[in-house]
Amino acid sequence: MLKEPPLRLHHHAYAVKDQEANRHFIEDILGIPLVATWCERTFRPEVGREVDYCHTFFEIADGGALAFFQFADEEAWEKNRAILQDVGGSWHIALKVSRASFDELEGRCEAAKVPLRIIDHGYCRSMYLKTPDGLRLEFTVDAPDVERIAAMRRADAHTELARWLAGDRRTNNGDRPH
Numbered sequence: 001m002l003k004e005p006p007l008r009l010h011h012h013a014y015a016v017k018d019q020e021a022n023r024h025f026i027e028d029i030l031g032i033p034l035v036a037t038w039c040e041r042t043f044r045p046e047v048g049r050e051v052d053y054c055h056t057f058f059e060i061a062d063g064g065a066l067a068f069f070q071f072a073d074e075e076a077w078e079k080n081r082a083i084l085q086d087v088g089g090s091w092h093i094a095l096k097v098s099r100a101s102f103d104e105l106e107g108r109c110e111a112a113k114v115p116l117r118i119i120d121h122g123y124c125r126s127m128y129l130k131t132p133d134g135l136r137l138e139f140t141v142d143a144p145d146v147e148r149i150a151a152m153r154r155a156d157a158h159t160e161l162a163r164w165l166a167g168d169r170r171t172n173n174g175d176r177p178h
Helices: 019-029 074-080 099-111 146-165
Strands: 011-015 034-044 049-059 065-071 093-096 116-120 124-130 136-142
Touching (some): 019 034, 019 049, 019 065, 065 074, 099 136
Parallel strands (some): 011 065
Antiparallel strands (some): 034 049, 049 065
């Protein structure tokens, strides 16, 4: 185990097809500010040549960022884009927000007619939506008793994992509404 765990998420990066459509969605609709744009050229081993690209960063409150690449090279785009399915949703990034921000995001999405799904997991309430490229984002607000829930799960994290891996599929989330 590390003596000191990572300090925070620095950034989570996705490749997008259209930086402006993505900027409009992330900044204008969701309200997450664009704080840096890097225009670069670098050798990309997946295509065996130098490629021009634009890398944008949208800031979250702890200093981390959602980051997006747009490649000027179609082959580089194809080799770097996320391969997404229309069903499922386990592959996503979740951002913690306050209840006020959760409600504001819900209103912004509804006003812009962005489809979303809200689920009460018991330990948190989550809003799921997709960017113009189909990348999944989750915004989550903790349950009022999150400290109690976190302490409980921290205490049994290893034993619960061992139980699951041994084939015992009983649920351990008594906080989730049915």
